[in-house]
Amino acid sequence: MRESLLQFRKTINIKNELLAGLTVAMTMIPESLSFAILAGLSPLTGLYAAFLMGIVTAILGGRPGMVSGGAGATVVVLIALASSHGVEYLFAALLLAGFFQFLVGVFKLGKFVRLIPQPVMYGFLNGLAIIIFVAQLEQFKVYDGDGYTWLQGSALYIMLVLLLLTIGIVTLLPKLTKAVPASLVAIIVVLCIVYFGGIETKRVMDIASISGSLPQFHIPMVPFTLETLQIIAPYALVMAGVGLVESLLTLNLVDEMTNTKGNSNREAMAQGTANVVNGFFGGMGGCAMIAQTFVNLNAGGRTRISAIIGALTILLIILIGAPVIGQIPMVALVGVMMIVAISTFEWASFKIIRKMPRSDIFIGILVAAITVVFHNLAVAVLAGVIISALVFAWDNAQRIRARKSTDEDGRRVYEIYGPLFFGSTTTFLEKFDVENDPNAVIVDFKESRVVDMSAIDALNKLTEKYSKQQKKLTLRHLSADCIQLLHHAGDFIEVNIEEDPTYLVMPEK
Numbered sequence: 366m367r368e369s370l371l372q373f374r375k376t377i378n379i380k381n382e383l384l385a386g387l388t389v390a391m392t393m394i395p396e397s398l399s400f401a402i403l404a405g406l407s408p409l410t411g412l413y414a415a416f417l418m419g420i421v422t423a424i425l426g427g428r429p430g431m432v433s434g435g436a437g438a439t440v441v442v443l444i445a446l447a448s449s450h451g452v453e454y455l456f457a458a459l460l461l462a463g464f465f466q467f468l469v470g471v472f473k474l475g476k477f478v479r480l481i482p483q484p485v486m487y488g489f490l491n492g493l494a495i496i497i498f499v500a501q502l503e504q505f506k507v508y509d510g511d512g513y514t515w516l517q518g519s520a521l522y523i524m525l526v527l528l529l530l531t532i533g534i535v536t537l538l539p540k541l542t543k544a545v546p547a548s549l550v551a552i553i554v555v556l557c558i559v560y561f562g563g564i565e566t567k568r569v570m571d572i573a574s575i576s577g578s579l580p581q582f583h584i585p586m587v588p589f590t591l592e593t594l595q596i597i598a599p600y601a602l603v604m605a606g607v608g609l610v611e612s613l614l615t616l617n618l619v620d621e622m623t624n625t626k627g628n629s630n631r632e633a634m635a636q637g638t639a640n641v642v643n644g645f646f647g648g649m650g651g652c653a654m655i656a657q658t659f660v661n662l663n664a665g666g667r668t669r670i671s672a673i674i675g676a677l678t679i680l681l682i683i684l685i686g687a688p689v690i691g692q693i694p695m696v697a698l699v700g701v702m703m704i705v706a707i708s709t710f711e712w713a714s715f716k717i718i719r720k721m722p723r724s725d726i727f728i729g730i731l732v733a734a735i736t737v738v739f740h741n742l743a744v745a746v747l748a749g750v751i752i753s754a755l756v757f758a759w760d761n762a763q764r765i766r767a768r769k770s771t772d773e774d775g776r777r778v779y780e781i782y783g784p785l786f787f788g789s790t791t792t793f794l795e796k797f798d799v800e801n802d803p804n805a806v807i808v809d810f811k812e813s814r815v816v817d818m819s820a821i822d823a824l825n826k827l828t829e830k831y832s833k834q835q836k837k838l839t840l841r842h843l844s845a846d847c848i849q850l851l852h853h854a855g856d857f858i859e860v861n862i863e864e865d866p867t868y869l870v871m872p873e874k
Contacts, residue, residue: 381546381665386674388549388664389432389657392705393419394679394690395698396654397435398572404444406452406649408573411435412683413580414648419676421639422653427628428616429668432658432675433639435651436611442604443650446597454597456585459644461594461601466609467637475613475629484721485749487714488729489614490655492736492745497656498706499737501699504567523566524696527555531700546664548701555697569698570691577683580646605637608652610746612636615653622662656705663708724756762788765813767796776805782812787819794823799830806831811842815850824851 393415401411414435422433447455469475505524506513516524534551559566569575587593616627636652643650661671682690718726728749735745765783772778785793797806808827815821824840831838843851 377668377670378665379670380544382668382670383674384546384549385661385664385666385671387678388546388552388701389661389666389671389675390678390682391549391552391690391693392660392698392701393432393434393654393657393675394575394682395569395572395695396657396702398569398575400435400440401573401649404440404447404649406447406455408575409577409683410452410647410649412575412577412679413646414643414651416676416679416683417580417643417646417648418639418651419672419679421642422632422635423669423672423676425631425635425638426669427631427633427635428619429627430623430658430662430666430671431612431615431619431627431632431653432661432672433612433636433651433653434657435649436608436654439604439608439611439652440649442607443600446600450596453586454593455649456644456647457587457593458597458601458604459640459648459650460585461597462605462608462650463637463640463642463644465601465605465637466640467634469605469609470630470632470634470637473630475609475633481614481617481746481750482725482728482753484725484729485732485746485753486614486617487711488732488749489736489746490618490709490711491714491729492733493655494706494710495733495737496740497709498703501702501706504695504699507567520566523564527559527564527566527694527696528700528703530558531555531697532704535701535704543665548660548664548704551701552693552697555700556693559694560692567695568691569693569695570687571695574687575682575691576687579680579684580648582645583647585644604650605640608636608640608650609633611655612653614746615655615658618655619658619662623667655709656702659705659709660701663705724752728752728756758786758788761786762792765789765792767793771803772807774805775803776807777802778807778809780809780812784814784816785810785820785823786816790819790823794827797827797830799827799834799836802831802836804836805839806836807839807841809841810844810847814844815847821851 394412397411397415398408401408401414412435418433418435422431426433443455443458446458503513505516505521507516507520515521531551534554535547538547538550558564559568587597612632613629616629616632619625620627632653640650642648657675661675664671666672678686714729721729731752732745732749735748739745761784765781765785768780768782770778770780779796781793781796783789815824828838840851
């Protein structure tokens, strides 16, 4: 037992996990409060989401070291629903969105996030970094009765000095020691300076009260009718999609940073479960939070322990720690999040921009722009994936070739190179000289494959052309899946398939 405990301590640094969890909690509180207030919800709704999302995904999730909470990306989707129908409809939509996310995990669809190209990832991260950085500038504004204006005079100078101090500690302390998270040290130092120095500056308690009780179970008070389902379903679908995209992208990023492998399907089920719990316990829901995840990783958090500590810390703050946490200067948290934004930005994308195809550069910029302008990560990523797919299809459509020859029996042989699919069918058909070909023609697919119904339609048109000339068309070297595809379209196309027992595209083991 003692040897097992010693081995556990060697593989997991408990101190780092504990301190990382505390740092994550400090940075998550103001963000959760801000998003809740933005959505017109009670501040506690945001804190409950931070606790519930954090604890459920930390225990059940598929990626140790990842942090979930009340993320703005998902809350923004539900703002219109809450404002037009009330918060109870928001909770009902969370239940449905969580159910959708759980099904994605059950049916193992989380793996499709791997189809997201690298330029889309660059654009997504760069856009998110800009959003995080710009959001911090709001703390340099003050409400004067008519609206928000920028700080001026001594108040501005105090904020700037404290901001530079925070950034300096976060940047320089790791070069001296990594025994404690630099972010946590910066927050504590700035808190002490402001509190004991009697400096007037904006604090966490100036945003909203964070004192409350344990989350209470309740069933959303909405009519259980088809009309209610019609109201909440569109919001639930979008929220589920946005949450999963951000969560699974975060999972992939953590995989790359830690050189380990997470379970995307398990994470999808955990995210769904957490949102269902939010719907029943009064949280505003959420997803994985990239900024807080980076804070956690930079502070040394690598296991589920740090995320659990972070969630429990938020709960303790709600119950008993509000007076202390409320004294934390907002500028300290702003400094930490600015460093997170700077580290989130993929600066390497500038180094390789000259080596990237123009299409990839355009996609990266487009995804970043959509992310910044619309604050909708799902739409940005989807647009990037679609354009990447179209560019890929266009490139492959240009690569289809046909090498012509005549065999010893006088038959014309067309050896096809490149995939036959919707993008390449026109070029494919242009390769054949139907009128001048002999009576027997062979189309060899050894270096190609039939991909889709557009390809089958192209073969059907080619068959008709040769049939009208009273000529025989034979397909050779079709892989098993291509033959199966043609068999499924048996009523649609009739071709002679020449079987070659010496050739297999996918040799059986």
